[in-house]
Amino acid sequence: MPNIPAIEAAGLRKRFGRTTALDGLDLRVDRGTVAGFLGPNGSGKSTTIRILLGLLRSDGGSATLLGGDPWNDAVELHRRIAYVPGDVNLWPNLTGGQAIDILSRLRGGVDNAKRDELLARFELDPTKKARSYSKGNRQKVALVAGLASNAELLVLDEPTSGLDPLMEEVFTDCIREVKAQGRSVLLSSHIFAEVEKLCDTVTIIREGQTVEAGRLEELRHLHRTTISVLLDRDASVLASVPGVNELVADGPKATFTVGEAELGAVLAAISTYSPRQLVSSPPSLEDLFLRHYGGVPTGPVAAAAQTAGMR
Amino acid sequence: MTRYWLCVRFILRRNWLRLLIWAAVLAVMIPVVYNSQQQAFPTQAARNSYAQVANTPAVAAMTGLPYAAGSLGGILVIKIWMTLALALAFASIFLVTRNGRADEEAGRTELLRASALGRHAYSMANYSVAGGLSVVVGLLISLLCLAEKLPAAGSWVMGASIAGTGLAFLAVAAICGQLSSTSRGANSLGVAVLAVFYFIRAAADLQADGSNVTALSWFSPIGWAQNMRSFGQDTWWPLLPLLALTVLGCALALRIETRRDLGMGLLAERRGPGRASAFLTEPVGLVLRLQRGSLVGWLVGAVVAGLFFGGVAQAMSTVLEPSNAFAKAFVGSAPNILDGVLGIFVLFTAMLSGAFAVQSLAGARAEEAGGRLEPQLAGALSRSTWLWAHVLVAAVGSAVILLLGGYLTGASSSGAATGPQLAGAAFAYWPAVLLMMGVQLFLQGFLPRLSTGITWAVYGASMLVAMFGGLFSLSEQVIRSTPFGAVPRLPAEDFTPLPLVVLTAIAVVLAALGMRRFGTRDVMPE
Numbered sequence: 001m002p003n004i005p006a007i008e009a010a011g012l013r014k015r016f017g018r019t020t021a022l023d024g025l026d027l028r029v030d031r032g033t034v035a036g037f038l039g040p041n042g043s044g045k046s047t048t049i050r051i052l053l054g055l056l057r058s059d060g061g062s063a064t065l066l067g068g069d070p071w072n073d074a075v076e077l078h079r080r081i082a083y084v085p086g087d088v089n090l091w092p093n094l095t096g097g098q099a100i101d102i103l104s105r106l107r108g109g110v111d112n113a114k115r116d117e118l119l120a121r122f123e124l125d126p127t128k129k130a131r132s133y134s135k136g137n138r139q140k141v142a143l144v145a146g147l148a149s150n151a152e153l154l155v156l157d158e159p160t161s162g163l164d165p166l167m168e169e170v171f172t173d174c175i176r177e178v179k180a181q182g183r184s185v186l187l188s189s190h191i192f193a194e195v196e197k198l199c200d201t202v203t204i205i206r207e208g209q210t211v212e213a214g215r216l217e218e219l220r221h222l223h224r225t226t227i228s229v230l231l232d233r234d235a236s237v238l239a240s241v242p243g244v245n246e247l248v249a250d251g252p253k254a255t256f257t258v259g260e261a262e263l264g265a266v267l268a269a270i271s272t273y274s275p276r277q278l279v280s281s282p283p284s285l286e287d288l289f290l291r292h293y294g295g296v297p298t299g300p301v302a303a304a305a306q307t308a309g310m311r
Numbered sequence: 312m313t314r315y316w317l318c319v320r321f322i323l324r325r326n327w328l329r330l331l332i333w334a335a336v337l338a339v340m341i342p343v344v345y346n347s348q349q350q351a352f353p354t355q356a357a358r359n360s361y362a363q364v365a366n367t368p369a370v371a372a373m374t375g376l377p378y379a380a381g382s383l384g385g386i387l388v389i390k391i392w393m394t395l396a397l398a399l400a401f402a403s404i405f406l407v408t409r410n411g412r413a414d415e416e417a418g419r420t421e422l423l424r425a426s427a428l429g430r431h432a433y434s435m436a437n438y439s440v441a442g443g444l445s446v447v448v449g450l451l452i453s454l455l456c457l458a459e460k461l462p463a464a465g466s467w468v469m470g471a472s473i474a475g476t477g478l479a480f481l482a483v484a485a486i487c488g489q490l491s492s493t494s495r496g497a498n499s500l501g502v503a504v505l506a507v508f509y510f511i512r513a514a515a516d517l518q519a520d521g522s523n524v525t526a527l528s529w530f531s532p533i534g535w536a537q538n539m540r541s542f543g544q545d546t547w548w549p550l551l552p553l554l555a556l557t558v559l560g561c562a563l564a565l566r567i568e569t570r571r572d573l574g575m576g577l578l579a580e581r582r583g584p585g586r587a588s589a590f591l592t593e594p595v596g597l598v599l600r601l602q603r604g605s606l607v608g609w610l611v612g613a614v615v616a617g618l619f620f621g622g623v624a625q626a627m628s629t630v631l632e633p634s635n636a637f638a639k640a641f642v643g644s645a646p647n648i649l650d651g652v653l654g655i656f657v658l659f660t661a662m663l664s665g666a667f668a669v670q671s672l673a674g675a676r677a678e679e680a681g682g683r684l685e686p687q688l689a690g691a692l693s694r695s696t697w698l699w700a701h702v703l704v705a706a707v708g709s710a711v712i713l714l715l716g717g718y719l720t721g722a723s724s725s726g727a728a729t730g731p732q733l734a735g736a737a738f739a740y741w742p743a744v745l746l747m748m749g750v751q752l753f754l755q756g757f758l759p760r761l762s763t764g765i766t767w768a769v770y771g772a773s774m775l776v777a778m779f780g781g782l783f784s785l786s787e788q789v790i791r792s793t794p795f796g797a798v799p800r801l802p803a804e805d806f807t808p809l810p811l812v813v814l815t816a817i818a819v820v821l822a823a824l825g826m827r828r829f830g831t832r833d834v835m836p837e
Binding site for chain 1: 583600683
């Protein structure tokens with residue numbers, strides 16, 4: 001059993017009329033891990049999840065969910081998974097509590113103690129009609145229904161959209177508990193901090209294709225460390241040091257990036273310029289992400305990335 | 312009241328088509344109904360004989376006490392006054408809620424009120440536009456009555472009494488919009504008040520002694536408007552309390568608006584159970600719960616219609632002259648008029664049942680379009696189980712409506728037919744209703760986004776041909792080849808099983824193809 005991944009998709013394809021939503025997407029989630037699933041709006045995250053849930057039929061490629069076929073074995077597989085959509089649509093004239101019970105019992109059953117505990121933690125009033133819920137409260141309904149289950153695999157599609165920071169914290173705790181119990185999670189998200197905190201592996205997709213996938217530490221190794229220094233002289237001298245990239249010099253201050261292999265040589269070179277301060281930061285998930293999307297990050301890294309574009 | 316006129320223009324801009332359609336549909340009823348009644352009762356002798364039998368309890372309860380059934384104006388009032396007055400009252404309620412509480416609930420009012428806008432400018436503009444609709448519809452009705460050469464005094468009172476009803480319920484809706492914090496609540500409350508006043512006047516009209524109403528009639532604004540008696544005594548003064556109610560009601564609503572917070576209502580939103588019952592977590596249970604309100608509505612409709620049809624069957628068949636071409640085309644080639652009339656009533660019951668089935672099954676597509684199907688299918692629920700739950704509710708519900716409506720028509724027909732007889736006659740239409748469901752299931756499989764619209768169009772066309780095909784001089788063959796026309800029109804015609812077998816077979820094939828396709832296609836939210 002542990003050898004069968006929770007999710008394995010290879011070369012997944014899906015077209016809607018003339019638009020291609022998925023164009024050979026690969027995704028793997030190992031048992032007992034929390035997998036981050038990143039990509040901008042419209043890159044195919046929700047389409048992938050819908051195919052994995054048997055709601056859409058793929059046009060090509062292969063996908064297995066807990067070792068089964070997502071389309072043909074949908075009903076059986078769904079007893080073992082829990083799904084939280086990012087855009088929760090509820091029956092307006094039923095209460096949140098009724099919706100939680102309906103969705104939970106469709107999966108098999110409700111753990112009443114857990115349900116009540118989650119209602120308290122998320123501070124959700126289950127006697128209100130869904131019509132009067134805000135976006136965040138509708139999200140909580142789906143979260144309570146999904147987290148109250150003992151499903152082997154949780155499929156979460158931007159589960160914290162609309163939640164306030166306090167509730168995001170409650171969510172983070174819940175996922176850590178799920179992970180501690182050895183269960184698996186696929187977490188599609190926009191929030192880098194959330195993914196960095198929770199996820200063991202990350203898959204970044206773009207226009208329906210996987211552009212980066214692996215363990216977060218490994219991905220960091222593949223990318224350059226950002227270094228900020230304060231020297232006793234004009235920092236533009238660093239331009240001549242081999243291995244220094246994306247240099248932005250401003251008087252004695254400078255920010256640049258260095259590959260893992262050149263780090264030692266670069267640090268040795270810097271030490272000859274009597275550095276007063278040195279800050280080294282590993283690439284953040286945001287950097288990894290923006291590298292693939294050509295977006296503009298904020299802060300010193302932003303300036304570095306912009307100069308990178310000039311090289 | 313700063314920027315009142317800007318608000319008026321804004322509301323007109325957002326509602327002009329809706330206003331136009333309400334006004335046109337209501338006004339055009341006058342010439343249409345008047346001309347049909349002129350054909351049904353062409354001579355004074357025919358009208359006099361109608362006047363003898365017009366005052367049945369069913370007519371008094373439904374459309375009001377007949378007081379001048381011997382004149383064309385009086386007949387027009389019996390046939391259309393109550394419909395127009397109620398329709399205008401509904402229009403006022405929906406319009407005031409749509410532009411008032413619904414906008415506030417959606418947060419649009421907040422956006423407007425944050426700008427340099429008087430506190431009451433928007434509400435006043437809303438009431439003015441809705442009131443304008445009532446006045447315009449009243450005027451159109453009066454003018455169209457005059458155009459039909461009806462007596463001038465009666466024509467003006469007719470328009471004024473209907474407009475007065477619309478205005479009175481505009482005030483009711485204005486207050487409801489302040490009390491409830493949701494548009495749904497405001498509409499429900501307004502319609503409930505309308506229903507209560509309707510039943511008060513119905514009770515008053517049933518207790519009437521001859522053509523004199525009891526005092527109870529004065530406890531309902533609809534009663535006030537009725538007591539203006541267009542084409543009868545033509546009394547103007549009951550218009551005063553109607554207008555007073557309008558002004559005082561709107562003033563009260565504005566006063567509440569001053570005192571409450573934006574987005575709040577005086578009545579708290581009702582809470583519900585925090586847990587779902589075992590019944591609700593079954594697929595069929597959920598469908599029944601979601602359609603509870605509409606199910607109750609359709610069943611009450613079937614009961615009221617059945618009792619009404621039974622109550623007027625005898626009277627109608629004595630009034631209709633066998634030589635009347637209009638009657639003949641409508642009633643068909645029945646050997647006797649009474650069976651023909653009963654046949655039409657059974658077809659009406661089939662119409663109710665068919666509309667229920669289409670509406671109920673459209674609920675399945677609405678769940679899919681609204682994004683509520685996906686989380687259900689993400690649970691351990693198969694697509695076929697889910698769809699069958701909807702099919703079951705629509706199929707069984709439509710059968711119950713047919714049997715109930717048919718049975719009550721027969722049972723209340725004072726001997727024209729028996730309950731079981733007409734229950735059977737109505738049930739013969741079940742295969743035609745199933746065919747409508749088959750069409751819908753087929754479309755939900757292959758053309759989900761268009762399915763509801765096309766099915767209603769197919770239903771409407773089938774109903775029109777079955778009901779009025781004769782009037783449009785369509786050939787017997789054409790009428791027989793449409794779903795509701797194919798069913799033998801019992802009790803006027805003899806029973807033949809073949810059409811029912813054919814209809815059922817087509818229904819089953821369409822449904823099977825559609826459900827098969829639904830099982831293999833993508834789930835498509837809107």
